[in-house]
Amino acid sequence: MNSDVDVLENPVAQSLLGHHAHLARRLGQAVTYLPDVATFCAVPAEPDAVDWSELARLLGPGGFADMFSSPALPPPDWEPVFELEGRLMLWPGKDRLGEPLPGADVSIVELGPNNVPEMLDLVTRAEPGPFWPRTCELGTYLGIRARGRLVAMAGERLRPPGWTEISAVCTAPEARGQGHAGRLVRALVERILSRGEQPFLYVAEANSGAIALYERLGFESRKPVTFRGFRTPG
Ligand SMILES: CC(C)(COP(=O)(O)OP(=O)(O)OC[C@H]1O[C@@H](n2cnc3c(N)ncnc32)[C@H](O)[C@@H]1OP(=O)(O)O)[C@@H](O)C(=O)NCCC(=O)NCCS
Numbered sequence: 001m002n003s004d005v006d007v008l009e010n011p012v013a014q015s016l017l018g019h020h021a022h023l024a025r026r027l028g029q030a031v032t033y034l035p036d037v038a039t040f041c042a043v044p045a046e047p048d049a050v051d052w053s054e055l056a057r058l059l060g061p062g063g064f065a066d067m068f069s070s071p072a073l074p075p076p077d078w079e080p081v082f083e084l085e086g087r088l089m090l091w092p093g094k095d096r097l098g099e100p101l102p103g104a105d106v107s108i109v110e111l112g113p114n115n116v117p118e119m120l121d122l123v124t125r126a127e128p129g130p131f132w133p134r135t136c137e138l139g140t141y142l143g144i145r146a147r148g149r150l151v152a153m154a155g156e157r158l159r160p161p162g163w164t165e166i167s168a169v170c171t172a173p174e175a176r177g178q179g180h181a182g183r184l185v186r187a188l189v190e191r192i193l194s195r196g197e198q199p200f201l202y203v204a205e206a207n208s209g210a211i212a213l214y215e216r217l218g219f220e221s222r223k224p225v226t227f228r229g230f231r232t233p234g
Contacts, residue, residue: 038132
């Protein structure tokens, strides 16, 4: 399998123009997700004034432009909202998927739109990063329950051609250190590889625990990225 790493330069656009086209709003070359699916936006790699004004019209005055990992900077009258240093990590090859952790009594369940309330509840407790009521429509989301309550989940988010991003990896504070996140990420890696795609993910640079977990599972750091969000003028 030879997935083209270049498509990860603009993963939001590559997803919205392809696999996630049914979840896209578009004006000219500016593109974003439907409300409640994701706030991520994209413009061409070297946007001009028209591209930015189309994105501004798409989002409306004072709209939130979550530019994800794009290095392109909007015009100066767009107000910066956040900036976060992170890293892109890639799955290097199938042979790195080692023996599963023990824990035969732990079963992994598939989560869907009916599970959104418990997914949002877990997100509130575990804070994995952006997750909205329709985010689970982006791909497969898997979870682990303990005594009936959802305590861990992970899922598929961006889908540029040949790749699937693993995201929303989280475990409730009381259930950490039992291998749940590792189990879920492994299950997703297997699914993604089995359909001939390569897994990738992003993690905040400050999140050393998650970075260590992903490295133990076999992911390799590819490059630093900066996540940025802005507010459109008006
Ligand atoms: C990062 C996070 C997802 C890890 O979840 P987790 O379920 O605790 O992860 P795991 O149990 O698979 O692995 C974590 C540790 O438990 C250890 N462990 C795994 N299986 C174990 C077992 N059966 N018994 C005891 N410890 C175990 C792992 O070796 C690992 O060791 P470490 O303490 O050296 O890191 C969790 O801390 C979390 O939700 N953080 C907040 C949200 C977040 O940052 N998400 C990542 C976004 S990119």
